[in-house]
Structure formats: structure tokens, C-alpha cells
Amino acid sequence: MADVIAQSHGGDGGGCDPPRGPSNIPFDCERAPPNKHGHHKGLNTREKREQLGRPLPLEWDVRGRTYKEIGDYNSNFSREFGLLVRQYTDPDCPQWSKVPNASKQRILAYLEDDLFDIGCTRYGEGHMLGILGGIDTSRAKKYSDWKYDIKEHLTINGPQNRYGGCTDTQWQKAIEFFRRPEITKRSVVNKENQKKLKELSYGGSQSIPTLRYKKVFKYDSIKDEPPAEGTPQKVTLSPNVVSQPFRNFVEIIFENHEKSLQSWHLAGYSFFAAAIGLGKWSPEQRKNYNLLDAVSRHTIQVFPKSYAAILLTFDNAGMWNLRSELTENRYLGQQLYISVLSPARSLRDEYNIPDNALLCGIVKKLPFPPPYTI
Structure with missing residues (x-):
């Protein structure tokens, strides 16, 4: 049998594939350093950039290989990322991987050229693949959160009241997207599955x-x-x-x-x-x-x-x-x-069980697990 399974830390960043080369094998994994807060408190991103006189240097968890943004400017990075995702994309794609590459590159170029230094020189080519993977994970999360907010607003307020976090064009595209038959069907199935699992969620x-x-x-x-x-x-x-x-x-x-x-x-x-x-x-x-x-x-x-x-x-x-x-x-x-x-319970990480999957044995009468979302 497998006699020893020695655990290390649990990360939450990086790419979706196994390490791409021998240099990506960490020998002594350490937890990502805690976020730092301090002398920049109260200033917005552009004020901090003007005060520093150059793009804000971003730090990444390269020691733990999670490539999650850390350090003094991670909150500014997250906030600006969310704004840029809403500005340069439309909420009519099933998932982030389907967003046009031109929009993705535009966001990255704007961040790197104007506001932030993502660390190409400081970290070197050996870490750039991981850093770009971490950035893509953050963009996908922001895109998913944005679409969720739009859908919640649409469900509660109807199509006549535009969501404040998008333009008129984006709002119309979102309405058309969430009215697609395949999206509507998936939403109905998700709600039914959630009802079946209601009694299981009391513990959190x-x-x-x-x-x-x-x-x-x-x-x-x-x-x-x-x-x-x-x-x-x-x-x-x-x-x-x-x-x-x-x-x-x-x-x-x-x-x-x-x-x-x-x-x-x-x-x-x-x-x-x-x-x-x-x-x-x-x-x-x-x-x-x-x-x-x-x-x-x-x-x-x-x-x-x-x-x-x-x-x-x-x-x-x-x-x-x-x-x-x-x-x-x-x-x-x-x-x-x-x-x-x-x-994250995201479709980026794992697909849902097919609606027509056949169950047998002891799990035959159990409900499906909670569905993952985009």
C-alpha cells in the first residue's frame, strides 16, 4: 500500500495542470506570507502610483508555488482587476475561457503598462508561467463574480432595471445570455438539486x-x-x-x-x-x-x-x-x-455530474451533489 502520504500546505492559486518542468518542484513548501497593511491605507490605486512615481510592484507567492497575489498592493490589484474585467468584457460567455483573447490581453496590457509591475524582471522567466496562471485565475474569479451579481439583480429586479455595474449594451447581452434555453435549463436543474440538498446544508x-x-x-x-x-x-x-x-x-x-x-x-x-x-x-x-x-x-x-x-x-x-x-x-x-x-465550486475546476447519470447501489436514492457554477 501507499505507506506514507506526507502533507504540506494547501494553496489556492497557480495553473490547472501539473508542474510543467523539473524547476517547478518545490522542495520546502511554505505557506504564503500574510497580507501586509500599513502606510498606504486610505489612498486609491492611482494616488499610490503617483506617490511611488512608477507602476506599483506586485508580489506573488512564488515560494509556495500558489502564485497568488500578496503584499502591499494586492487589494488594489484585486479592485482594479474587477473594474477592468467589467469594462473590457461582456457577460455573455459561458465561462472565462470563452472570453475573446483580445479582451484578456487588453486587460493585462493596461494593468502592466499603466498601474502595476507584475514582475517580469524581478521574478525572471522561470516564474512567469506561474504568475500569468495566477493572474488568469484572478480574472476568471472576477468574471464569475460579476456574472453572478448581474444574474441576481436580473432575477430580483427584472430586465427593466439595469444593473449599475454594467453598460446598456452589456445589460442587453446579459439578458439574452441568461434567457438562452440551455442556460435556463441548467438553472432549473441547479435549483432542484439545491432543494434536494437543503436538509444537508445546516452544518454549513x-x-x-x-x-x-x-x-x-x-x-x-x-x-x-x-x-x-x-x-x-x-x-x-x-x-x-x-x-x-x-x-x-x-x-x-x-x-x-x-x-x-x-x-x-x-x-x-x-x-x-x-x-x-x-x-x-x-x-x-x-x-x-x-x-x-x-x-x-x-x-x-x-x-x-x-x-x-x-x-x-x-x-x-x-x-x-x-x-x-x-x-x-x-x-x-x-x-x-x-x-x-x-x-471555489467552479466549473473551471470540475464539471457537474450529467443530469442523466445513472446511480446504483447505496447512492441510488441520494440527491446529486450541489452543482458547480461558472
Whole structure:
């Protein structure tokens, strides 16, 4: 089995794919520094820029690899970003990825040339891909929030009363968008699903996934580290589901105590094979990890009486199977599931279950989970 799952921090920025190169493997993940507040309080973005005499330098969480905006000017960046998204886009696209590239580039160019320094020189080319991914995540969030506000206003006040956060043209496009048959149908299905789940939401939105599946399985029935040798172990017959925060960076250690080769596969991800060695794994082995040109793969072999170490970021939301590739071993229990839930509950991270999906077994009569939104 996977003997060790050593957790690090949970981030909330960065791109949607696994790290794109060996240089993107963080060795000692640290939490993003807290936001700073102080001497700029009370000044708007343009006043701060005029006072500084140059574009405001933005800081990014490059150490934690979340590439979330941090530092003195992150609140100004967020506010200006929201204004520019409303100014240069129209609320008639299903999601941010469908917004014309010309509009996206216009927003980025305006921010970089006039108000902010995003750090091309300060951070170097090695971090620019991550920084641009973090910026795109922020733009998508602002666009989604804007459309949500428009829809709420339209639902409450009707089409005659324009939402104050958009122009007449944008308002008309929003009305046409939300009246599309496919959008209307999805909205009806979402409302019905929310009604079914009403009784599950009393504990708060964070408890919905746990409450929904409490009759099916329990999270984290195994711990991150195996018990000490000689410790009595209680055998439990139940589904083995490990919960992981979205975009959490982890290290997984496989140990093979048998006399034959083992092979392990992780669905939904590519990971970096950082080390293979003889005997049992220990923390001292980390100094031998290959952090320069580790191979990205989705299956790894573990030799007899040996161990293998892999590194990856759980940035693909869903329920994923980690299993032995040997059928007889898998049948005997050498597999588990890893549940990765996105706190944003956005279609950018995970699709909804199809409306016509067939349910069976113990979940047959359970309602669908709360639908994700744009």
C-alpha cells in the first residue's frame, strides 16, 4: 500500500495542470506570507502610483508555488482587476475561457503598462508561467463574480432595471445570455438539486461533501504515516478514501516488502518520480531526491525490498484511484481513492455530474451533489 502520504500546505492559486518542468518542484513548501497593511491605507490605486512615481510592484507567492497575489498592493490589484474585467468584457460567455483573447490581453496590457509591475524582471522567466496562471485565475474569479451579481439583480429586479455595474449594451447581452434555453435549463436543474440538498446544508457549506457521503464512506480512515512496527492494528472493512485539499503539494512513498516487482498507477495525474532506493524509506532519503530533471509519469515501479518516492500537486478536482497494477494485489485491497474538492465550486475546476447519470447501489436514492457554477 501507499505507506506514507506526507502533507504540506494547501494553496489556492497557480495553473490547472501539473508542474510543467523539473524547476517547478518545490522542495520546502511554505505557506504564503500574510497580507501586509500599513502606510498606504486610505489612498486609491492611482494616488499610490503617483506617490511611488512608477507602476506599483506586485508580489506573488512564488515560494509556495500558489502564485497568488500578496503584499502591499494586492487589494488594489484585486479592485482594479474587477473594474477592468467589467469594462473590457461582456457577460455573455459561458465561462472565462470563452472570453475573446483580445479582451484578456487588453486587460493585462493596461494593468502592466499603466498601474502595476507584475514582475517580469524581478521574478525572471522561470516564474512567469506561474504568475500569468495566477493572474488568469484572478480574472476568471472576477468574471464569475460579476456574472453572478448581474444574474441576481436580473432575477430580483427584472430586465427593466439595469444593473449599475454594467453598460446598456452589456445589460442587453446579459439578458439574452441568461434567457438562452440551455442556460435556463441548467438553472432549473441547479435549483432542484439545491432543494434536494437543503436538509444537508445546516452544518454549513463545508460540511456538504462529508454529510452527503457519510452513509457511503468515511474520509481518512488511514493516517498520513503508518503505525510504528509492533503496534497492534485493527482491521476495518470499508472504502479507503483519502481527502486532499485542492492544489495541495504532497509526497507519496511506496514501500515493497515482497519478493516480486510492484507497479502503482494514479488516475487523473502526472507525478514526478523523485527517488528509488533499497530498503525502507526514511526522511534522510530526501537529500537524494532528484529535483532537477525528474521524469513526469502516471505509473511507477517499486522493486522488491525497495521504496519509491513521488511528488505532485493535487490540482485536478475529482475522485481519483491510486491502485496496484497487479490485478491480484488490487483485488486483495492494494488500492485507495483520493478525493480532491475545489473550495471555489467552479466549473473551471470540475464539471457537474450529467443530469442523466445513472446511480446504483447505496447512492441510488441520494440527491446529486450541489452543482458547480461558472
